[in-house]
Amino acid sequence: MESQTGIFNSYKIDPAHFDEAWTPNGDIRGHYKHLMDTFKHLDMDEYIKINEIAKSDLFNQGVTFNVYTEENEGVERLFPFDLFPRMIPSEEWKTIETGIKQRIKALNLFLWDIYHEQKILKDKIVPSELLFSSQFYKKEMIGVDPPGGIYIHITGIDIIKHNDGKYYVLEDNLRCPSGVSYVLSNRETMKKIFFNLFSRYHVKPVMQYTERLLATIRSVAPDRIDNPLCVVLTPGTFNSAYFEHSFLAHQMGIQLVEGRDMFVENNFVYMKNIHGPKRVDVIYRRVDDDFIDPLVFNEKSVLGVPGLMAAYQAGNVNIINAPGTGVADDKAVYTYVPDIIKYYLDEEPILSNVPTYRCERPDEMKYVLENMHNLVVKPVDESGGYGVFIGDRKTKEEIEDYKKLIHANPRKYIAQPIMSLSMLSTFIEDTNESEQRHIDLRAFALMGKDGIYVLNGGLTRVALQKGNLIVNSSQGGGSKDTWVIENY
Secondary structure (H helix, E strand, C coil): CCCCCHHHCCCCCCCCCCECCECCCCCECHHHHHHHHHHHCCCHHHHHHHHHHHHHHHHHHCCEEEEECCCCEEEEEECCEEEEEEEEEHHHHHHHHHHHHHHHHHHHHHHHHHCCCCHHHHCCCCCHHHHHCCCCCCHHHCCCCCHHHCCCCEEEEEEEECCCCCEEEEEEECCCCCCHHHHHHHHHHHHHHCHHHHHHHCECCCCCHHHHHHHHHHHCCCCCCCCCCEEEECCCCCCCCHHHHHHHHHHHCCEEECHHHEEEECCEEEECCCCCCEECCEEEECCCHHHCCCCCCCCCCCCCCCCHHHHHHCCCCEEECCCCHHHHHCCCHHHHHHHHHHHHHCCCCCCEECCCEECCCHHHHHHHHHCHHHEEEEECCCCCCCCCEEHHHCCHHHHHHHHHHHHHCHHHEEEEECCCCCEEEEEECCCCEEEEEEEEEEEEEEEECCEEEECCCCEEEECCCCCCCCCCHHHCCEEEEEEEECCC
């Protein structure tokens, strides 16, 4: 076992979980050695000073998010960030990247099919009743041809590394995936503090993302539009991801708008302007389907634009991502993604799913109800870690109460084994010590007319509470910079 010094003096390795930086016997993994040399020479006082500099830099960048709970109504918080980065060797990353591209390509073909010929339903690969019972399936999209045939222009794929050392897809986020602004802000801060390490490791860049995002958005403008006007549509300042909306709009150099800033006339969308209305060609919406057009979906919505869907269906404006894409990230549909890949691409999945039980199947529900103490149960239609039930953390009474929810609506729940998310050293301010914490990875990809681009690394999310498996910021999670490295 290698000696641990500096901020790692009290670091304890749990051999039951895969530690990204250390082997079970305490040796440093090869690709972390240079990084460890730097961090081990920092004493605690030095590290705390650097940590405060990083927090101050992120604060000055405005890196915050809003939390809405029963106790806190719209509290703005600095997004927690840990200085010790997650490192992925380029050969490992190549497998992840190829697997993501395969998955996105198949899911986009799936979306085209289910809103057109529905061959996969007729061939009984995916059950029709499963699809049509999803709240995210939008009949208004039937027969609509998005420009370039692209539905999922922006995706976020959540990936974990299990204690077997393999990567698994935990879920797909195809509606309005968030978090990429933190990737860019984290990298900006890390380059200021540990600049020399980037050249030593040849860390793959991420800062070109917004340039690629704008190119993707512009590439899918309606036909015959040479210089499209693109905007970011936000629900407003009280949304939990408003920082990201404003950040991305600013970085791309396009207008950030709310629904009240636009109107529809003769099936064209216009943005209000002091010089008169300007036609809008592409809307990168960060508003959920049900709120984008009160004439079609939720009639009480004040977040969208009345008539937007009519303009979209007429082909006069494009919406990023297309309405109705959420049906493909329904957690029950997730169980069929390996079959979807085989059906459309005639390929074996490169990235495996986590084994999943669907509670609407009587035999699988019986198994789930009998084994809830060993399972994670999730609502199929929630995000942000809300409603997730981790069986081995619950009392008998809590288990019985949750069973009643499943009985009342089996279609709403899926269950998975309690996967052992990999762990990585994280500085805990309450104890001033580095401790193991569970992590996952949200990888981001763009799909435009020129193909699929996967951002190097993505957002490593950290469950800051000891033993916690839920990494979402809304549940108290933080983040790390993710380095895809060429040399080590």
